[in-house]
Amino acid sequence: MGGDRTIYGLFFFGLALTAVVIVYPAVYAIELSFQNAQSFISEPEWVGFDNYVRVLQDAEFWNALWRGIVFAGTAILLQIVLGIGFAMLLDAAIPFKRAFRGIAILPYLLPTLIVALTFRWMLNDPIGVITVAMQDLGFGTVDWFGSPTLAMGIVITISVWIWTPFVTVAILAGLQSVPESLYEAAKVDGASAWQRFWHVTIPQLGPVLTVVVLLRAIWMFNKFDIVWLMTGGGPLQATEHLPILAYRKAFQSYDVSTGATVSTISFLILAVAVLIYFRMFPLDTKD
Amino acid sequence: MKTELEVPLSSRLALYVAMAVTLIYSFFPVYWMLVTSVRDPKVLYNQVSLIPGPFSLESYETLLAATDYPTWFTNSVLVASVTVVITLIFSVLIAYAVTRLHLRGKTAIIGSMLLAYMFPPLLVAIPLYTIFAQIGLANTHFALILSHCTITLPLGVWLLWGFFKQLPIDVEQAAMVDGCSRLGAFFRVVLPLSLPGVTTVAIFSFLLSWTDYTFALVMIDSDDQKTLPVGLETMTGQYELRDGELMAGSTLIALPLLVLFIFLNRYFIHGLAAGAVKR
Numbered sequence: 001m002g003g004d005r006t007i008y009g010l011f012f013f014g015l016a017l018t019a020v021v022i023v024y025p026a027v028y029a030i031e032l033s034f035q036n037a038q039s040f041i042s043e044p045e046w047v048g049f050d051n052y053v054r055v056l057q058d059a060e061f062w063n064a065l066w067r068g069i070v071f072a073g074t075a076i077l078l079q080i081v082l083g084i085g086f087a088m089l090l091d092a093a094i095p096f097k098r099a100f101r102g103i104a105i106l107p108y109l110l111p112t113l114i115v116a117l118t119f120r121w122m123l124n125d126p127i128g129v130i131t132v133a134m135q136d137l138g139f140g141t142v143d144w145f146g147s148p149t150l151a152m153g154i155v156i157t158i159s160v161w162i163w164t165p166f167v168t169v170a171i172l173a174g175l176q177s178v179p180e181s182l183y184e185a186a187k188v189d190g191a192s193a194w195q196r197f198w199h200v201t202i203p204q205l206g207p208v209l210t211v212v213v214l215l216r217a218i219w220m221f222n223k224f225d226i227v228w229l230m231t232g233g234g235p236l237q238a239t240e241h242l243p244i245l246a247y248r249k250a251f252q253s254y255d256v257s258t259g260a261t262v263s264t265i266s267f268l269i270l271a272v273a274v275l276i277y278f279r280m281f282p283l284d285t286k287d
Numbered sequence: 288m289k290t291e292l293e294v295p296l297s298s299r300l301a302l303y304v305a306m307a308v309t310l311i312y313s314f315f316p317v318y319w320m321l322v323t324s325v326r327d328p329k330v331l332y333n334q335v336s337l338i339p340g341p342f343s344l345e346s347y348e349t350l351l352a353a354t355d356y357p358t359w360f361t362n363s364v365l366v367a368s369v370t371v372v373i374t375l376i377f378s379v380l381i382a383y384a385v386t387r388l389h390l391r392g393k394t395a396i397i398g399s400m401l402l403a404y405m406f407p408p409l410l411v412a413i414p415l416y417t418i419f420a421q422i423g424l425a426n427t428h429f430a431l432i433l434s435h436c437t438i439t440l441p442l443g444v445w446l447l448w449g450f451f452k453q454l455p456i457d458v459e460q461a462a463m464v465d466g467c468s469r470l471g472a473f474f475r476v477v478l479p480l481s482l483p484g485v486t487t488v489a490i491f492s493f494l495l496s497w498t499d500y501t502f503a504l505v506m507i508d509s510d511d512q513k514t515l516p517v518g519l520e521t522m523t524g525q526y527e528l529r530d531g532e533l534m535a536g537s538t539l540i541a542l543p544l545l546v547l548f549i550f551l552n553r554y555f556i557h558g559l560a561a562g563a564v565k566r
Binding site: 006007008010011014015017018021022023024025026028029032037040041086089092094098100101102103104105106107109110111112113114115117118119121122124127129132161169215218221222224225228229242243246247250251256259260263264266267270271274 | 302305306309310312313314316317319320323331332333335337376377380381383384388396399400403404405406407408409410411413414415416417418420421425433436437440441444469470473494497498500501505516517519520523530533534537540541544548549552555556
């Protein structure tokens with residue numbers, strides 16, 4: 001058929017563009033990690049695994065990796081727990097359901113910068129609304145960004161605030177596909193509300209949860225903007241995880257190769273973690 | 288599904304409390320942004336009041352007078368619109384071809400799209416910036432648009448692939464038997480049927496591009512090329528904008544999104560539920 005040719009042609013053009021935009025940069029990043037590019041325009045030399053050896057021997061890297069795991073792990077856990085809670089609330093018989101659902105999803109749509117500016121203002125010392133509320137509650141003036149633990153707590157809390165709606169919506173869709181008859185049967189068997197939740201709802205949500213946890217884990221592990229905007233990695237590198245380390249190396253020290261190496265290793269760690277995850281929780285391959 | 292009346296009063300009360308808490312939790316920061324932006328800057332640093340007022344548009348006036356806001360706004364609109372157009376054309380093409388044509392390595396194509404989801408932003412940003420710097424295209428909107436496409440294209444292909452897969456192939460074949468070419472069948476049958484999917488992709492490409500901070504931070508250096516988020520952020524240090532002006536600027540960035548959200552609510556939810564929005 002004549003049209004087929006056009007379609008094939010356009011398709012391969014599209015594919016080529018995708019390759020240029022997505023595959024080529026990734027391959028080039030790996031190439032940079034084997035070179036010693038000291039700026040963005042210098043002529044780099046091939047140095048083999050030197051960058052990898054140097055990065056892996058650096059305590060800075062391992063600290064950043066660990067902080068990233070703490071940041072992503074805690075944030076995901078809280079997002080899932082809260083997301084399930086919100087979804088069950090939205091699934092219940094509540095008034096103004098649509099409007100309420102809209103407001104519950106709103107944080108997810110806001111640009112990260114706006115969220116960061118707003119929270120920075122709310123945590124302002126001495127006149128931010130949260131700072132003042134803490135004073136009124138008798139906690140004194142909290143130095144939010146001065147303490148390593150608090151700074152980490154803040155970036156985790158804000159990440160939970162922004163990205164929980166993703167979990168909420170996915171779980172809500174999952175909840176609506178749980179057959180009512182399962183709940184009825186459990187009720188007849190005398191299961192309490194809590195037992196119905198653990199033994200009916202959660203297992204039925206299994207496939208949705210598998211995907212949601214996977215996606216959130218990937219995105220939280222790679223998250224750069226909110227941490228950079230809230231703390232810049234500080235205080236004293238207390239919130240510096242791998243994305244910030246890579247950014248600092250490449251765009252502040254102009255050590256492009258080290259930045260590329262950190263990103264590549266970070267991607268490899270993620271890829272291995274995802275493969276292990278698929279082993280443990282195989283996705284349903286119905287389609 | 289139970290009706291409201293069957294639920295006992297005590298658990299209905301608990302439900303309302305939970306609703307109120309969720310509402311405050313989700314909406315308070317947005318509320319605070321709006322309230323701060325229209326509050327008289329003179330009282331901003333003297334007292335904290337949860338009730339709006341005293342009203343003043345001074346923060347907006349100062350913001351527009353002190354910054355290149357209109358330029359950044361135009362830049363943001365330009366970058367986001369071109370990103371949407373490129374994403375739509377190519378994701379429709381690729382997704383359609385993958386579901387309808389006999390191609391080897393179909394799964395490899397879809398798989399590589401999913402893999403792109405896993406790339407840390409800096410794994411893409413560092414090499415892209417290096418490439419653009421070498422060919423003299425760093426600090427251009429073209430560079431920014433292409434870098435946005437690294438996120439929006441996989442998103443579009445993935446979402447539309449799910450959509451086209453579900454469209455019954457018979458409808459197209461019937462149209463082709465009736466004398467439509469494949470292209471004709473595509474434009475007259477497939478595209479109208481998949482309009483909700485295409486709309487979802489358009490909305491989310493726009494959203495990702497409009498809200499992007501990371502790529503704009505890396506790709507753009509000069510003030511007149513900046514998009515809204517990065518433009519506003521640089522103001523926090525350089526011109527020492529006060530919080531009232533920053534909240535006014537934030538409100539202006541959020542406003543188009545809020546309007547979109549109110550009118551296109553169901554597409555947002557569809558896209559979110561499809562798990563397709565990398566953020």
